Every structure is written in structure tokens, then in C-alpha cells.
Amino acid sequence: MSKSFTVTIQRQDDPHSPKYSESFEIPYEPGLNMTTVLQRIAATPVTSDNKSSTPVAYDSCCLEEICGACTMVINGRVRQACSALIDNVLEESAGAIDVKPMSKFPVVRDLVVNRKAMFESLKRVKAWVKVDGYHDLGSGPRVSPHEQEDAYPLSKCMTCGCCVEACPQFNDKSPFIGPAAVSQAILFNANPTGKIDRDERLEVLAGPGGIADCGNSQNCVKVCPKDIPLTDSIAKAGRDTTLYKFRQFFGR
Amino acid sequence: MxxxxxxxxxxxxxxxxxxxxxxxxxxxxxxxxxxxxxxxxxxxxxxxxxxxxxxxxxxxxxxxxxxxxxxxxxxxxxxxxxxxxxxxxxxxxxxxxxxxxxxxxxxxxxxxxxxxxxxxxxxxxxxxxxxxxxxxxxxxxxxxxxxxxxxxxxxxxxxxxxxxxxxxxxxxxxxxxxxxxxxxxxxxxxxxxxxxxxxxxxxxxxxxxxxxxxxxxxxxxxxxxxxxxxxxxIQVHPTAIPGTDKLRLMSESARGEGGRVWVPKKPQDSRDPMSIPASERYYFLEERYPKYGNLVPRDIATREIFDVCVNMNLSVEPGRLCVYLDVTELPPDTQKKLDGILEIYEKFQGDNPRKVPMKIFPAVHYSxxxxxxxxxxxxxxxxxxxxxxxxxxxxxxxxxxxxxxxxxxxxxxxxxxxxxxxxxxxxxxxxxxxxxxxxxxxxxxxxxxxxxxxxxxxKEHKQKTDDLVGNQGDENPYHIHQELGDSMTRNVTVVRRNKDIEETLSKIAELNARYKNVSLSDKGNWTNQNLSFTRALGDMLLMAKVIAQGALQRDECRGVHYKPDFQITAPDADNPKELRKQATTWCQSFKKKNDQWLKSTIAKYKPGGSGDVEFSYEDVDTSLIPPRPRTYGLKGAEIIEEVWREMLAAADNDKKAKVGA
CATH class of the missing domain: 3.50.50.60 (FAD/NAD(P)-binding domain)
Known part of the structure; x- marks a missing residue:
């Protein structure tokens, strides 16, 4: 008999239904990742105790860990399902795999959660460069390689939700906008044109749900799949908002 | 208003x-x-x-x-x-x-x-x-x-x-x-x-x-x-990492830095690749294209990898098609330059490509x-x-x-x-x-x-959806999709032969019939991804027909569409006079081919007719740059280009003479 392993998935039929868990027996083969396992379950949704079920709902898109869609909690660790290789995951957990949706967002169904709050936070911090228009006005400002090397890592944020999942301060009782949005505010405040709106962003960071709500647990930077220096952004946000408040106080 | x-x-x-x-x-x-x-x-x-x-x-x-x-x-x-x-x-x-x-x-x-x-x-x-x-x-x-x-x-x-x-x-x-x-x-x-x-x-x-x-x-x-x-x-990229869920791109720069493509001479040799001696390895790109080696143009590399795996059955693995892309012999500082892409391989395959050859295969990439x-x-x-x-x-x-x-x-x-x-x-x-x-x-x-x-x-879409959800059958949409993908990939990608394409068209017809008996494993009305997929499967079957039938009808080689049975024979003579003669014949065939096939394929949906799709051909506006042969890698490239220029000039003169008269 060929080897197999058990995947236990926390399921929920819709936002108002209770949670339950189901286990599936997956035949082992080398090279599997979590998204393949979910595809296999979708093709044959039969549980370990031989009960017919429905395909597990989950988000996925690029499968290259660049779109951020398939974020979920696998063996207690938040990460993308596509880059979660089964061989590695099995090693962590001695043969069984436990999968849950992210806990900081409303569950839509099974592993699908609604991350709209993260995109709304990007609106709040005005995470864009306010250009005059899209007509031809020549090239943008010059940017030194040093500045580009600072900006590029921040700009790789795929709004996947890992950082907020790991953040103790981000929850439905707190207005905290979370590390990703703070870091985007810092990215656009550093942009030669984007810095024109710097004060508006700092106003948000200095206000309710802003930087003061960060508890400095530093969990975010540990789970970021893109190695974004989130704690550096948070530290910078702290300094910049302090200076901003000083300037406000002295009326300039 | x-x-x-x-x-x-x-x-x-x-x-x-x-x-x-x-x-x-x-x-x-x-x-x-x-x-x-x-x-x-x-x-x-x-x-x-x-x-x-x-x-x-x-x-x-x-x-x-x-x-x-x-x-x-x-x-x-x-x-x-x-x-x-x-x-x-x-x-x-x-x-x-x-x-x-x-x-x-x-x-x-x-x-x-x-x-x-x-x-x-x-x-x-x-x-x-x-x-x-x-x-x-x-x-x-x-x-x-x-x-x-x-x-x-x-x-x-x-x-x-x-x-x-x-x-x-x-x-x-x-x-x-x-x-x-x-x-x-x-x-x-x-x-x-x-x-x-x-x-x-x-x-x-x-x-x-x-x-x-x-x-x-x-x-x-x-x-x-x-x-x-x-x-x-449909563009097929030569080097991708075959995954169980998707094929991820592996950049050309791996070969640019000296990576070599090979397969074991013994089909599906189960030994550790590092223990297979050089004499038992087939460096097919280097052997077949001594001048360009592993850096042949994309379409050629794609075709050769396909040929070795499909026609010669030399795929590295028995269950899936792949060849080795080997950077293990490169010095560490060269490997370092490839860190970015090697990390992708490591992340998704779990193997360190600095120590073990990568397994790669061409992959459908762009429409x-x-x-x-x-x-x-x-x-x-x-x-x-x-x-x-x-x-x-x-x-x-x-x-x-x-x-x-x-x-x-x-x-x-x-x-x-x-x-x-x-x-x-x-x-x-x-x-x-x-x-x-x-x-x-x-x-x-x-x-x-x-x-x-x-x-x-x-209302119409609701009805269609209700029909699909209510369908009672025993066909599994995911299995139909897999069979469709296998047949399309095998017969309608890199090397296309009419006999094979016809086989795929029959397969599509069979799958279409089976699709009518498809059954959803989720009949619910909340976030039903099973429904979304099954609906898209019906669409993919239609797109497959458009792609395969278009490929069947186009009897020529153009861009990524490669039909060996309709390839113009490349000049190969050593004697300059004979070579020129061959190049002239080549150019005449090229002109004839363009007269017939330098046209866009236009597919139109005709439900109920024979096969649902009707084809016509549209002239292409080439008024700014006259078409010319793509001769990369051909033996008589220079002479072909010379003869073609002469033919164009002669045609131009003819036109002027007619206008003058």
C-alpha cells in the first residue's frame, strides 16, 4: 500500500454557520504542495471516514507566491499554500497536517476570508502617488539606486495578510490599521512626488488606529513571506509622527 | 437620462x-x-x-x-x-x-x-x-x-x-x-x-x-x-519547473550563465543524476546544435526538449515529462549570480539546484x-x-x-x-x-x-446555472479538465501534426459529450467554487476547439505554429551555385506560403452547425514593413535573404512598369 497522510481542515459553510473540521486522506507523492492537496480534495471530496463531502473553498491564483491570494494557517503558521511544500510541512508535524483560515478576517467559507479591511487601510493612508494626470509630462524624478533599494522591498507587499494575522494588536476590537498599511505609508512618504501628501498620511498614522496601537511584538516581520522590513517601517513611522506632532504643535 | x-x-x-x-x-x-x-x-x-x-x-x-x-x-x-x-x-x-x-x-x-x-x-x-x-x-x-x-x-x-x-x-x-x-x-x-x-x-x-x-x-x-x-x-516557453499544480517559469539566464540541458541516455534511468557518468548523458542541444549549444533560440529549444521527451521517450521521469537543466558544474560565484531564480526552484521543488540538476520542461505561457x-x-x-x-x-x-x-x-x-x-x-x-x-x-x-x-x-444565466447545478451525471469536471489539458498539451503545442490534432479534436468532441453528464459535488448556493470551475470547463472546451481547429487548418509553419509536415526544406548544398538555386526555390515556396497563409484566422461561433465554430481568414495589413523570411539558424540564411531582396525588387519594378504603361 502506498503512503498517505491526513489533512485536517477547519471548515465553515458560511459566515453564520458553526465551524467544524474534516479530515482527508491524501496519497503521498513527492513534490506536492498545499494547493495541489486542495485541488485533489476538490476533485474527490471524500473524507477519511469515507463520507462524501464538498470541495474545500480556498483562494488561489498565481501559485508562485507573488499574488498573496492563498494565505492560510498551516500547522499553526500563517503562510501561502502554494509555497507550503508537503514534505516540509509533514516534517514539522510528524505526519499530520492541520489547516485553518486566517483568524483576523471574517470567514466567507472554509479557508476563504474577506481581507477587504486591508485594502480599506490602503485607502486611509493614501497609498498612491498623486500625479497631475496621465498625459505625457516626461519621465519621473531621478531616484538614486540607494533610494530604489530602500523602496523596492516595501513595494513588494502583496497584501497577503500574514503580518496582521501574526500581530497581537490587530483584531476586531482594535482600530489598528496593521503593519502592511503603515509600511505602505512610509513607502509613499519616501517617494519624491508622493511625499507631497506626507502630512496627510502622518495624520492618519498619528491618529486612532495608527502607529501608537503597535505593541512592538515584532511578530509581523517574522512571518512576512517577502522579507519586508516591516519593523523598520514601523520605527520610521514612530519617529516621523513624533516630528509631525511637534511641527503641528509649533504651528508649522 | x-x-x-x-x-x-x-x-x-x-x-x-x-x-x-x-x-x-x-x-x-x-x-x-x-x-x-x-x-x-x-x-x-x-x-x-x-x-x-x-x-x-x-x-x-x-x-x-x-x-x-x-x-x-x-x-x-x-x-x-x-x-x-x-x-x-x-x-x-x-x-x-x-x-x-x-x-x-x-x-x-x-x-x-x-x-x-x-x-x-x-x-x-x-x-x-x-x-x-x-x-x-x-x-x-x-x-x-x-x-x-x-x-x-x-x-x-x-x-x-x-x-x-x-x-x-x-x-x-x-x-x-x-x-x-x-x-x-x-x-x-x-x-x-x-x-x-x-x-x-x-x-x-x-x-x-x-x-x-x-x-x-x-x-x-x-x-x-x-x-x-x-x-x-500559443507561446510555449522552453524552461519551466513542472509542478503538480502549475508550471513555474525558470529564466533563460540559467543557460546564459552556462547551464546545460541533458537527459540520461537510458530512458528513465533511476540512478541519482549526479552519479550518471558524462558518457551516459545525452546533451542533446549541444549535440544537435554545436554552434549555439544550450543557447539556441527559444522556439528551437522548446521543440527539441519536446522531441526528446515525447518522440524519443527519454524523459527523466516515467510519470511526467522533464529534462535536466544542470547548473551544478558552475563555479560558486557564477551560481551566485543566479541566486534569484535558483531560490524559486529551491522554494517550490525543495531541492537545491546548486547540488542537484533542475528538472524542467516547456510550458504554455502566452496567448x-x-x-x-x-x-x-x-x-x-x-x-x-x-x-x-x-x-x-x-x-x-x-x-x-x-x-x-x-x-x-x-x-x-x-x-x-x-x-x-x-x-x-x-x-x-x-x-x-x-x-x-x-x-x-x-x-x-x-x-x-x-x-x-x-x-x-x-434570467437566462440563472437558468443555465440552475441547469448545470441540477445536472445528474457521473462525470467529474476535474477529470475532464485533466484529460483536456493532457491531450491539448500533447498534440497542440510545440510540434503539431494534423493526425495528432485530429485526435485531439475527437477527444474534445468526446469530452463535450461527457461534459453534458457532468455532476457537481457542491450544489450549494454560497461561495460555490465547484460551480465556477465547472462553468469555466465548458468554456475551456470551446476555446480548445478554436485553438485546435485553427491549428489543424493552418498548413504552414509561422512563429510558434510549427508543423514539420509543412516546413519548407532548408537549403543544404555546399556548392554556391546549387545553394543559390535551392535558396531561390526556398524563396518561391516562402512567397507561395505567404500568399496563402499570411492571414489572420478568424473564428466565429455558429451554434448548431457542424462543430459550433466557423473559420475565415483575414488579410493582414503589412503595408509598412514588407514581410521577409525569418532565417535564424538556417544554413543558407544569407543567400535566402539576398534572393528574397532581389525578388522583392523585381516585383516592385514590375509594378512600376505596369503603372508606367
Whole structure:
């Protein structure tokens, strides 16, 4: 008999239904990742105790860990399902795999959660460069390689939700906008044109749900799949908002 | 009169570019996307985006040469005015992206850095690390969010486009879409509908494309009467990492730095590859192309890898097709230069490619073909008339096609780093057309159309969905998809033979019959992904037919479409006189082939007829650059080019003589 392993998935039929868990027996083969396992379950949704079920709902898109869609909690660790290789995951957990949706967002169904709050936070911090228009006005400002090397890592944020999942301060009782949005505010405040709106962003960071709500647990930077220096952004946000408040106080 | 409204379907680079440009003009946009737009497939583009720049200009480059490279690379199958317009605009497109804050790599002076890509002599490609597509789409996503905050854009993310709403006069008046969470179905009235719905890689099962690239939206527009052009032109990239869920790209630079491609001489040799001695390895690219070795052009590398695995049964593994791409022999400092891509391999395969050869195989990568779109030629410039009501317009009035979903820009083969350009360009360029279209509407807005039109359309889609959900059968949609992908990949990708394509067409017919007995494992009415997939499967079967039938009928070799049975025999004589004679015969065959096949394939949906799809052929506007043979790698390349030039000159003289008489 060929080897197999058990995947236990926390399921929920819709936002108002209770949670339950189901286990599936997956035949082992080398090279599997979590998204393949979910595809296999979708093709044959039969549980370990031989009960017919429905395909597990989950988000996925690029499968290259660049779109951020398939974020979920696998063996207690938040990460993308596509880059979660089964061989590695099995090693962590001695043969069984436990999968849950992210806990900081409303569950839509099974592993699908609604991350709209993260995109709304990007609106709040005005995470864009306010250009005059899209007509031809020549090239943008010059940017030194040093500045580009600072900006590029921040700009790789795929709004996947890992950082907020790991953040103790981000929850439905707190207005905290979370590390990703703070870091985007810092990215656009550093942009030669984007810095024109710097004060508006700092106003948000200095206000309710802003930087003061960060508890400095530093969990975010540990789970970021893109190695974004989130704690550096948070530290910078702290300094910049302090200076901003000083300037406000002295009326300039 | 109701408020005018535009619906953009698809939030990749093309859809976002169109949306932001329309919003800037004060036009309200409903943006519909199956995924949060930031997660669209454009994020997967790595290399960069092409344009002439100050650096290349000083080496003699200009917009015309970019245009020439693009049509030559595409084997002259594109209408030339749109391509010329795109290349003319390219520098301005990149300037705009620069202003929007894209983190392009920089020179020490703070200018945009450029790299060189395939199919050109110039360093035209601007890039942002190894994730240029991601960086570009983020910039456009941010701009659209700005307009969303201002109330000019309503995003409908996790909404699936089910089809256009076309009235009795044939005018597109909106779309029907479904909320993928609540499964609510509703109509969206629109004075213009823009489809920016990307490619159809999933027709081939696994590809380098994202899970949303089913071609479903294109098929739904096709069913509603939109024509589809050049479906058979599907680009296959030579080196991808075969995964159980998708095929991930492995950059050409691995070979550029000295990586070698090989297979064990003994089929499916189960030994550790590192223990197989050199004498028992088949370095097939090096043996077959001693001059170019592992750096043969993309299409050739793709064909040879395919040949070794499929025809010679020398695939490394028994269960799946792959060959070794070996960088283990490279010195550590060379390996270090490849760190970026080697890490991708390590992350997804779990093996360290510095110590174990990588297993790679060609993968379906891009759809050059797409929904048919029009343009108006500018006779003064040779490009397009900006703002013309015809630009990017499908044959269904009111429905526009942009991005990878259209067939306009890449002909028989796409050059690297031109896709990001064509997506953003077509998105920006369609906006003035739509502005003019909206201004020209004298009879109010689509919202004023009789409500029965919209209600009827929704009802029709509800009925179709109910039928699909209620279907009682024993066929599994995922298994049908796998069989479709296997057959399409085996017979309609790299090397195409009519006998094989016919086999796939029979398979498609069989799968279509089985699809009627498909049964959903989820019949619920909340976030039913099973339904969404099964519906798209029906569309993929239709797209497969368009691709395979188009490939069957096109008896020639052009761009990526390679049919060995219809290849013109290459000159091989050593004697110069004989070689010239052979080259003349070659050129005559080439001319004959172009007379017959330098035409776009146009597929039209004809339900009920023999096979649902009808084909016709459209002349290609090659008025700016006369077609010429692509002779890369041919023995008599120089002599062929010489003879061809003479033939062109003679034909020209004939024409002048006739005009004179």
C-alpha cells in the first residue's frame, strides 16, 4: 500500500454557520504542495471516514507566491499554500497536517476570508502617488539606486495578510490599521512626488488606529513571506509622527 | 437620462490602465474582477517592459526598429498600424509608470536601468528587480484605488463575468456577473464594456498562467457573437519547473550563465543524476546544435526538449515529462549570480539546484491570439487614429477588447517584455475612444434601455446555472479538465501534426459529450467554487476547439505554429551555385506560403452547425514593413535573404512598369 497522510481542515459553510473540521486522506507523492492537496480534495471530496463531502473553498491564483491570494494557517503558521511544500510541512508535524483560515478576517467559507479591511487601510493612508494626470509630462524624478533599494522591498507587499494575522494588536476590537498599511505609508512618504501628501498620511498614522496601537511584538516581520522590513517601517513611522506632532504643535 | 457608465471586466494591467484613464476623464467605471485586482495574473511577469530610450537611441535605435523587431518576431502576422502606434507610445508609457512611482532599477546617476531581451540588439527593457509585472500592476492598482476613494470607480472584486448583454440591434449594453461569495447574479448596464480578461493557458491543463486564466470570459463573449483571432498561436516557453499544480517559469539566464540541458541516455534511468557518468548523458542541444549549444533560440529549444521527451521517450521521469537543466558544474560565484531564480526552484521543488540538476520542461505561457479587435489606420503616420471609435472595438458594437485578451499586437510570436507594454498601451489607448463613444450617444445611456433586456439576460444565466447545478451525471469536471489539458498539451503545442490534432479534436468532441453528464459535488448556493470551475470547463472546451481547429487548418509553419509536415526544406548544398538555386526555390515556396497563409484566422461561433465554430481568414495589413523570411539558424540564411531582396525588387519594378504603361 502506498503512503498517505491526513489533512485536517477547519471548515465553515458560511459566515453564520458553526465551524467544524474534516479530515482527508491524501496519497503521498513527492513534490506536492498545499494547493495541489486542495485541488485533489476538490476533485474527490471524500473524507477519511469515507463520507462524501464538498470541495474545500480556498483562494488561489498565481501559485508562485507573488499574488498573496492563498494565505492560510498551516500547522499553526500563517503562510501561502502554494509555497507550503508537503514534505516540509509533514516534517514539522510528524505526519499530520492541520489547516485553518486566517483568524483576523471574517470567514466567507472554509479557508476563504474577506481581507477587504486591508485594502480599506490602503485607502486611509493614501497609498498612491498623486500625479497631475496621465498625459505625457516626461519621465519621473531621478531616484538614486540607494533610494530604489530602500523602496523596492516595501513595494513588494502583496497584501497577503500574514503580518496582521501574526500581530497581537490587530483584531476586531482594535482600530489598528496593521503593519502592511503603515509600511505602505512610509513607502509613499519616501517617494519624491508622493511625499507631497506626507502630512496627510502622518495624520492618519498619528491618529486612532495608527502607529501608537503597535505593541512592538515584532511578530509581523517574522512571518512576512517577502522579507519586508516591516519593523523598520514601523520605527520610521514612530519617529516621523513624533516630528509631525511637534511641527503641528509649533504651528508649522 | 441615466448616468453614463463603463464596465471594465478584468483588473490586470490592461483593465487597470483603462479604468484609471477613464476615471481621470470623469467617466464612472464599474470594475469587475474574479480576484482582488492586485492579485491578477500580471503579477507573474518578471523580466521587464520594452521601449526605445535615450541609451538605445544613441546606438541608433528608434521607435521604427522596435516596431520592426516586434513584427519580425511575430512573423508578420500582426496588422502593422496598431503595433507601430504601440512602439511609438512606448517611451511615454514608461515615463508615466515612472511618475506613478514604479520602483524601476536605477543607474548610479538615478536614471532607469535597462537590460537586453530576446529578439533585439538593443537594451530596451526597463525592469524592477525580478518582479516587474508585480511592480507595474501595483502602481496602477494604487491609482485606481485613488479614483475609487474619489467615487469614480466601483470595484466588484470576487465577481465573475458571465456574459455580455447584447440588444436586438446587436449593441452591447452591459454585462451579467455573479458575486462569487453570495452567488447573487445581477446585470450591470454600460454604455461601453471593456474586456481585459487575459489569456487561456488553463485550456492546456497546467501552464505558467494563474488559476484564473481559463479563457472563460473570452469564450462567453465569443458565444455572444464576438469573433476570435489567431487562437492557434500559443507561446510555449522552453524552461519551466513542472509542478503538480502549475508550471513555474525558470529564466533563460540559467543557460546564459552556462547551464546545460541533458537527459540520461537510458530512458528513465533511476540512478541519482549526479552519479550518471558524462558518457551516459545525452546533451542533446549541444549535440544537435554545436554552434549555439544550450543557447539556441527559444522556439528551437522548446521543440527539441519536446522531441526528446515525447518522440524519443527519454524523459527523466516515467510519470511526467522533464529534462535536466544542470547548473551544478558552475563555479560558486557564477551560481551566485543566479541566486534569484535558483531560490524559486529551491522554494517550490525543495531541492537545491546548486547540488542537484533542475528538472524542467516547456510550458504554455502566452496567448498571442484573442478576441478580434479593430483599429483605424492613420494614413499620415502609419499608426492608429487616436480616439477613433473603431480602436480596440470588437465586432460587437459597444464591446472593446484590450490586453492579452485581444489578438492585435503579437502576431505569430511575442517578444519578451512586449506583453506588459501591449497591455498598458491598449488600456490607455482605448480610453479616448470610449470617451468619444460616450459623447456620441445621443439616445441617453444604457441604463435607459428597457429593463426587460437586463432582466431577461439575468434570467437566462440563472437558468443555465440552475441547469448545470441540477445536472445528474457521473462525470467529474476535474477529470475532464485533466484529460483536456493532457491531450491539448500533447498534440497542440510545440510540434503539431494534423493526425495528432485530429485526435485531439475527437477527444474534445468526446469530452463535450461527457461534459453534458457532468455532476457537481457542491450544489450549494454560497461561495460555490465547484460551480465556477465547472462553468469555466465548458468554456475551456470551446476555446480548445478554436485553438485546435485553427491549428489543424493552418498548413504552414509561422512563429510558434510549427508543423514539420509543412516546413519548407532548408537549403543544404555546399556548392554556391546549387545553394543559390535551392535558396531561390526556398524563396518561391516562402512567397507561395505567404500568399496563402499570411492571414489572420478568424473564428466565429455558429451554434448548431457542424462543430459550433466557423473559420475565415483575414488579410493582414503589412503595408509598412514588407514581410521577409525569418532565417535564424538556417544554413543558407544569407543567400535566402539576398534572393528574397532581389525578388522583392523585381516585383516592385514590375509594378512600376505596369503603372508606367
Amino acid at each position: 441615466g448616468k453614463q457608465n463603463v464596465v471594465v471586466v478584468g483588473g490586470g494591467l490592461a483593465g487597470l490602465a483603462a479604468t484609471m484613464r477613464l476615471a481621470e476623464a470623469g467617466i464612472h467605471v464599474d470594475l469587475i474582477s474574479m480576484v482582488p485586482v492586485k492579485r491578477s495574473h500580471s503579477v507573474c511577469a518578471q523580466g521587464g517592459i520594452n521601449s526605445v530610450n535615450e541609451y538605445t537611441r544613441q546606438q541608433g535605435d528608434n521607435e521604427w526598429l522596435h516596431f520592426d523587431d516586434t513584427v519580425y518576431g511575430g512573423d508578420f502576422l500582426q496588422h502593422q498600424p496598431p503595433v507601430k502606434e504601440m512602439c511609438d507610445w512606448a517611451p511615454r508609457v514608461i515615463d508615466l509608470l515612472d511618475r506613478l512611482g514604479v520602483t524601476f532599477n536605477r543607474t548610479s546617476e538615478g536614471l532607469r536601468d535597462q537590460r537586453r531581451f530576446g529578439g533585439t540588439m538593443y537594451k530596451r527593457t526597463a525592469f524592477a528587480g525580478a518582479t516587474t509585472g508585480q511592480q507595474l500592476i501595483y502602481a496602477l492598482d494604487e491609482q485606481v484605488r485613488r479614483w475609487e476613494a474619489d467615487g469614480l470607480v466601483n470595484k466588484y472584486e470576487y465577481w465573475e463575468f458571465l456574459g455580455p448583454i447584447v440588444d436586438d440591434q446587436g449593441q452591447c449594453r452591459g454585462v451579467v456577473a455573479q458575486d462569487m461569495f453570495s452567488m447573487e447574479m445581477r446585470s450591470f448596464a454600460a454604455d461601453a464594456v471593456v474586456l481585459a480578461t487575459g489569456g487561456c493557458g488553463l485550456v492546456f491543463g497546467r501552464s505558467t498562467m494563474s488559476m484564473i486564466c481559463t479563457g472563460g470570459a473570452a469564450a462567453r463573449a465569443f458565444r455572444a457573437g464576438a469573433n476570435y483571432g489567431n487562437g492557434e498561436f 498571442m491570439g484573442g478576441l478580434w479587435a479593430d483599429y483605424e489606420r492613420n494614413d499620415k503616420t502609419g499608426g492608429m487614429v487616436m480616439g477613433s471609435l473603431r480602436n480596440q472595438l470588437s465586432n460587437v458594437p459597444g464591446m472593446y477588447i484590450i490586453g492579452e485578451a485581444d489578438y492585435q499586437y503579437h502576431g505569430g510570436n511575442r517578444l519578451g517584455a512586449n506583453s506588459l507594454l501591449s497591455c498598458i498601451f491598449s488600456g490607455l489607448f482605448v480610453a479616448p475612444t470610449i470617451e468619444n463613444q460616450l459623447a456620441s450617444l445621443k439616445d441617453g445611456s444604457a441604463a435607459d434601455a428597457p429593463s426587460s433586456l437586463f432582466e431577461g439576460a439575468v
